[in-house]
Amino acid sequence: xxxxxxxxxxxxxxxxxxxxxxxxxxxxxxxxxxxxxxxxxxxxxxxxxxxxxxxxxxxxxxxxxxxxxxxxxxxxxxxxxxxxxxxxxxxxxxxxxxxxxxxxxxx
Amino acid sequence: xxxxxxxxxxxxxxxxxxxxxxxxxxxxxxxxxxxxxxxxxxxxxxxxxxxxxxxxxxxxxxxxxxxxxxxxxxxxxxxxxxxxxxxxxxxxxxxxxxxxxxxxxxxxxxxxxxxxxxxxxxxxxxxxxxxxxxxxxxxxxxxxxxxxxxxxxxxxxxxxxxxxxxxxxxxxxxxxxxxxxxxxxxxxxxxxxxxxxxxxxxxxxxxxxxxxxxxxxxxxxxxxxxxxxxxxxxxxxxxxxxxxxxxxxxxxxxxxxxxxxxxxxxxxxxxxxxxxxxxxxxxxxxxxxxxxxxxxxxxxxxxxxxxxxxxxxxxx
Numbered sequence: 128x129x130x131x132x133x134x135x136x137x138x139x140x141x142x143x144x145x146x147x148x149x150x151x152x153x154x155x156x157x158x159x160x161x162x163x164x165x166x167x168x169x170x171x172x173x174x175x176x177x178x179x180x181x182x183x184x185x186x187x188x189x190x191x192x193x194x195x196x197x198x199x200x201x202x203x204x205x206x207x208x209x210x211x212x213x214x215x216x217x218x219x220x221x222x223x224x225x226x227x228x229x230x231x232x233x234x
Numbered sequence: 235x236x237x238x239x240x241x242x243x244x245x246x247x248x249x250x251x252x253x254x255x256x257x258x259x260x261x262x263x264x265x266x267x268x269x270x271x272x273x274x275x276x277x278x279x280x281x282x283x284x285x286x287x288x289x290x291x292x293x294x295x296x297x298x299x300x301x302x303x304x305x306x307x308x309x310x311x312x313x314x315x316x317x318x319x320x321x322x323x324x325x326x327x328x329x330x331x332x333x334x335x336x337x338x339x340x341x342x343x344x345x346x347x348x349x350x351x352x353x354x355x356x357x358x359x360x361x362x363x364x365x366x367x368x369x370x371x372x373x374x375x376x377x378x379x380x381x382x383x384x385x386x387x388x389x390x391x392x393x394x395x396x397x398x399x400x401x402x403x404x405x406x407x408x409x410x411x412x413x414x415x416x417x418x419x420x421x422x423x424x425x426x427x428x429x430x431x432x433x434x435x436x437x438x439x440x441x442x443x444x445x446x447x448x449x450x451x452x453x454x455x456x457x458x459x460x461x462x463x464x465x466x467x468x469x470x471x472x473x474x475x476x477x478x479x480x481x482x483x484x485x486x487x488x489x490x491x492x493x494x495x496x497x498x499x500x501x502x503x504x505x506x507x508x509x510x511x512x513x514x515x516x517x518x519x520x521x522x523x524x525x526x527x528x529x530x531x532x533x534x535x536x537x538x539x540x541x542x543x544x545x546x547x548x549x550x
Contacts, residue, residue: 150437152436211454211458215459219525
């Protein structure tokens with residue numbers, strides 16, 4: 128029941144990104160935003176492996192959309208194994224998708 | 235909060251009600267309205283219940299393809315979705331011109347809770363589109379609906395149209411309607427389960443509500459919606475409602491009902507109905523709640539705020 132947010136950076140064989148586990152709500156917004164901003168400078172394709180993430184709220188989703196919108200031309204986030212909550216919030220509030228966010232993996 | 239002045243010629247937002255008593259009167263009131271828009275090159279949308287949608291579609295014939303036709307029974311099932319999801323979506327797509335819309339959110343068979351949300355929606359239209367170049371016609375089934383509903387429509391529409399013609403409403407008073415809609419809820423049943431949640435127990439609240447929802451048979455998608463909606467409501471409580479929210483869940487037969495109560499007061503009557511881009515964080519959460527719940531009701535005042543959401547239980 129207690130699933131604290133854990134964010135780890137990885138970078139191997141040219142693939143850089145974040146592995147995220149736990150839940151993102153009010154308790155995790157700051158750490159999430161900080162990690163996204165730091166990762167956004169690490170490469171052109173920044174992978175977000177969310178297979179361990181069980182929940183994200185509207186603000187957490189908005190932070191991802193906002194940081195992605197500020198990426199320089201040619202850079203993007205590639206989201207793998209997004210939790211159902213992220214897909215649902217995106218579908219409802221950003222039905223046309225968000226620039227510089229690509230979704231991949233089991234959905 | 236002040237209401238728009240009643241019927242000034244310069245007010246760009248036109249919001250007449252059409253009281254019809256037969257299919258002929260329905261088409262006589264709507265088809266020329268649509269034609270007038272099309273010949274002025276105005277974008278036209280029609281959001282009415284399915285049966286009326288089909289009569290309009292067949293009366294329009296070939297011109298139907300120039301009109302956006304949507305089933306209000308679907309897009310307006312939760313009246314809280316109509317302003318952001320249907321009306322703003324359409325008007326914002328045509329920012330530089332007058333648009334023309336027929337919207338029929340009220341029909342015989344709406345439940346009492348739904349009706350209150352509908353009449354509140356009709357009153358809020360006058361605030362939401364005040365000053366915008368929008369012509370919005372709202373048909374009312376004068377034969378099938380209670381007289382009380384017709385009287386409410388006279389308070390939410392500055393102009394009234396019926397078989398006798400067009401006249402200003404001398405009962406126009408949307409603020410009175412909004413005050414009437416903001417009323418305390420009936421107490422939850424004794425079977426309701428109550429918990430408090432704050433920053434430290436937000437995840438626990440989600441887990442608890444989801445377990446309850448699973449037990450009463452919500453679908454997988456509805457469990458996600460419950461989880462998201464409850465989180466947004468409690469987040470508002472933690473941010474704006476004194477740091478703690480009390481939530482209760484129960485079933486009323488056809489629905490899972492979940493309410494969140496806190497010490498805050500919401501002063502923006504259009505909260506949760508502004509388009510996402512204009513919304514502060516507070517409003518964006520409620521915008522999402524309106525989109526995922528089947529019905530949302532709110533009571534707010536100096537004593538605090540209660541938001542009640544309904545998710546329809548799948549038939550078994």
